[in-house]
Amino acid sequence: MKITINKRDLSAFQFSDELKQKIVDTCEVVQQKKDEVALRQGEKVVRIPLYLSGESILTHYNIEKDKKYTICRVGRGETCPTSLSSILTNQCSPVTGIAVQDAIKVIVPTRHVLEWQSIYPTWSKFLIKTITLGYTSVLEKFHQNMSKTVEERILEFFSNGDFTEIRSIRMTHQELASEIGTSRVVVSRVLKNLERSGLIKLRRGKIMLKVAG
Template identity: 30%
Template sequence: MSDQPELKAFWSRFPDLQHQPRWQQLQAQIRLMPVPAGASLFHAGDLCQHYVVVLNGSVAVRRFAENGREIVLYRVGEGQTCALTTSCLLAADPYPAEGVAETPLNLMLVPSAVFSELLGLSAAFRQFVFQAFGERLSELILLVESVALRRLDIRLAERLLQLAGEGQTEIRKTHQELAAELGTAREVISRYLKEFERKGWLQTQRGNLHLLDPDQMQQFLQQSA
């Protein structure tokens, strides 16, 4: 690991490890792995072999229902970890969902046995692991609450404005991708987008959307609050 600055930068967060004689042996087993965009990282039913940190790039973790519908549970970005990976390592359970690289990635892989030992060796690393796990669990609870209790047209309008960003009007998302983001069927998303188009808020095109009146969409959200 000594010739890999990305890994050195990450582990410098945990100075208590530097005083552990065992650390020198353990770090030799930690490796960096590049992953191309579109690659599958794990599938439902796979066993977890490594604790994984995304050093750069983005991973979408998604769940498929028996009827074929999907929902994006969360994304893992730079410096973050996957809550399902942590859960599967701690409980020795298989993955209940799948992870896909949305962009090219650099991943840090910590073998499961090394991960278990590090939890006991470093209080700082242990805090990092469980704080990240707790934060992601809170996000999942909010997702369940949103899907179960909030109107879909409101959630769709919010997501479109988030994707557009400040001053942007082009959104490169298909109807199916938006459906996966919001945990519903593509036909439902298409129906709401047609309604938004009828109101003059956006224009639908193949593979992307063009916001025409984001201010009116924002006003709709304020009135619906």
């Protein structure tokens, strides 16, 4: 079923009214289901998504280390910084994009991504902001991995989820390892220690977390 939108649906983006109308008139709107892959690492990038709702994670697989790393998350009012970079540099995607929530996205093809830079100042500002925030996110990940222990990174990841009572987090040890940038073996060892400390309980495919409110 075709999804239609109007300018109000683009309220999360600081675009001019003229640009919003152009997007409504010329761009396709798609729905992405949770766990659906929108783009795979190594594929040619021919469009960027504007997220109206939902969220995706961008992961990079390192062949030499046989590890998968979470680069960043993309949600409402944002686009994928790596897809934008790939279009601007004419390179293939360095990441795989997977929906962690059902998402509705506006699809902007390459020709519009490039043409609108010289036509709409608000579009140009959006692209610059996206690249800058993407770069900052990578630096923060690097700093976190260099300065914090795995236990600290795991606890910080849990606390960022705003848990205030016992909750069931559906996440495998490998998925958690990808989020914080380490190996599954290390994550499993640390989680066992946290379980012995009474902070969590481990179940198959999920983690029961208790954080004081």
